[in-house]
Amino acid sequence: xxxFDALMNAYTDSGFVSDAVQCFRLVKSNGFRVPxxxxxxxxxxxxxxxxxxxxxxxxxxxxxxxxxxxIYAFNILxxxxxxERNVQEAxxxxxxxxxxxxxxxxxxxxxxxxxxxKNGNLNEGFRLKRVMENTQVSPDVFTxxxxxxxxxxxxxxxEANKLFDEMCERGLVPNDVTFTTLIDGHCKxxxxxxxxxxxQKMLTKGVKPDLITYxxxxxxxxxxxDFVRARNIVDEMKKKNLKPDKITYTTLIDGFCKEGDLESAxxxxxxxxxxxxxxxxxxxxALVSGLCREGRVEDAEKTLxxxxxxxxxxxxxxxxMVIDGFxxxxxxxxxxxxxxxxxxxxxxxxxxxxxxxxxxxxxxxQMKNAKMLLxxxxxxxxxxx
RNA sequence: CGCGACUAGUGGAUG
Numbered sequence: 001x002x003x004f005d006a007l008m009n010a011y012t013d014s015g016f017v018s019d020a021v022q023c024f025r026l027v028k029s030n031g032f033r034v035p036x037x038x039x040x041x042x043x044x045x046x047x048x049x050x051x052x053x054x055x056x057x058x059x060x061x062x063x064x065x066x067x068x069x070x071i072y073a074f075n076i077l078x079x080x081x082x083x084e085r086n087v088q089e090a091x092x093x094x095x096x097x098x099x100x101x102x103x104x105x106x107x108x109x110x111x112x113x114x115x116x117x118k119n120g121n122l123n124e125g126f127r128l129k130r131v132m133e134n135t136q137v138s139p140d141v142f143t144x145x146x147x148x149x150x151x152x153x154x155x156x157x158x159e160a161n162k163l164f165d166e167m168c169e170r171g172l173v174p175n176d177v178t179f180t181t182l183i184d185g186h187c188k189x190x191x192x193x194x195x196x197x198x199x200q201k202m203l204t205k206g207v208k209p210d211l212i213t214y215x216x217x218x219x220x221x222x223x224x225x226d227f228v229r230a231r232n233i234v235d236e237m238k239k240k241n242l243k244p245d246k247i248t249y250t251t252l253i254d255g256f257c258k259e260g261d262l263e264s265a266x267x268x269x270x271x272x273x274x275x276x277x278x279x280x281x282x283x284x285x286a287l288v289s290g291l292c293r294e295g296r297v298e299d300a301e302k303t304l305x306x307x308x309x310x311x312x313x314x315x316x317x318x319x320x321m322v323i324d325g326f327x328x329x330x331x332x333x334x335x336x337x338x339x340x341x342x343x344x345x346x347x348x349x350x351x352x353x354x355x356x357x358x359x360x361x362x363x364x365x366q367m368k369n370a371k372m373l374l375x376x377x378x379x380x381x382x383x384x385x
Numbered sequence: 386c387g388c389g390a391c392u393a394g395u396g397g398a399u400g
Contacts, residue, residue, distance in 0.1 A: 187395095
C-alpha cells in the first residue's frame with residue numbers, strides 16, 4: 001500500500017495527473033487497499049488546477065471507494081463550477097453532499113446562492129434561503145450580502161433595502177462588504193444621495209469603509225459628474241490611510257474622459273504614475289476610448305503604443321476604437337496601418353474591425369477599395385453581415 | 386484528539 005501511495009504521489013508531483021488517476025484505478029480494480037493519502041493529495045492538485053470537471057469526476061470515484069467525504073472539498077468544487085458559470089454542475093455537487101452523508105454548511109448554501117444570483121436566477125437564491133431557514137442552517141452576513149447584491153444587479157433597490165433591514169432585525173451585523181454592496185447598488189441606479197446616506201450610516205454604526213467602499217463611492221460620484229465630491233472622497237480616504245489604487249485612478253480617469261475633460265484624465269494618469277501605481281489594460285482602454293471619443297486619435301494611438309510598450313497587448317476592440325477614430329477623420333490609410341499593428345500583435349481582426357474600415361472607405365467614396373476589402377474578408381473567411 | 390483549509394462588494398471596452 002505504501003508503494004502505491006508513493007507511486008501515485010510521484011506521478012502527481014511530476015505533473016502526470018492522469019497517470020496518477022490511472023494508477024488509482026489499477027490499484028482499485030486489483031482489489032488492493034486504496035491509498036487515501038495520495039488520493040487526497042491528488043485531489044488537492046486537481047482542485048487547484050482549473051478543471052473542476054476532472055477534479056469532480058475523480059472525487060466521485062474516490063468517494064465510491066470509501067474516501068472520507070469532506071464538506072470543504074464539496075464547497076470548493078461548487079465554487080469553481082460557479083466561477084465558470086456552471087451552476088448546474090454546482091447544484092449536482094451540492095446534491096451530492098447529502099448523498100454522501102454530510103450536511104450542506106452555510107458556506108455550501110452561500111456559494112450556491114451566489115452562483116444562482118450571478119446567473120440571474122434570484123428566485124432560486126431566495127428559495128435556497130428558505131431551505132436554510134427550515135434546516136437549522138441560518139443565513140448569515142454572506143447570505144444576505146449575496147442576495148442584496150443580486151437584487152441590486154437587477155436594480156431592485158427597494159427590495160435590497162428591505163432585505164438589509166430584515167438582516168438587521170434578525171440580529172445580524174452588516175459589515176463593510178454588505179454596506180458597500182448596497183452603496184454600489186444605489187450608485188449604479190443613480191441614487192447617489194441614497195448611497196451617501198448609507199455611507200454615513202455605515203460610519204455611524206462604526207463599520208470601517210475600506211478601499212472598495214471608497215472606490216464604489218467615487219465611481220458613483222463620477223457617473224453623475226460630481227468630480228468635486230469625488231475628489232473629496234479621495235482626500236477622505238487618504239486621511240484614513242487608504243492609498244488610492246489602480247481602480248481608484250481608473251475610475252477617475254474614465255469619469256473625466258466621459259465628461260470630456262481629457263486634461264483632468266491625463267493629469268490623474270500622471271499622478272497615478274508618480275504614485276507608483278501601475279496602469280493596467282483597463283486604465284489604458286479607458287484612456288484610448290476617451291481620446292477617440294474626443295477625436296484625439298493621434299493621442300489615442302500614442303497611448304495604444306504606450307500600452308504595448310508596457311507589455312500589455314491591447315485587444316481587438318481597443319485597436320478597433322483607434323481604427324474607427326482615424327476613419328471618422330477620413331484617414332482610412334492610418335486606419336489600415338493600425339490594422340497591421342493589430343495583426344502584428346498577434347490578434348486576428350474580425351467582422352467589426354473590417355466593417356469599421358469598410359465604412360471608412362465607403363464614406364470616402366473609395367468604392368473600389370471597399371470592394372477589394374470585401375473580397376479580402378471573404379478570402380479570410382470573415383463572413384460579412 | 387485538537388487545529389488549519391472553502392463562500393459575498395469596486396474600474397474600461399469597437400461598426
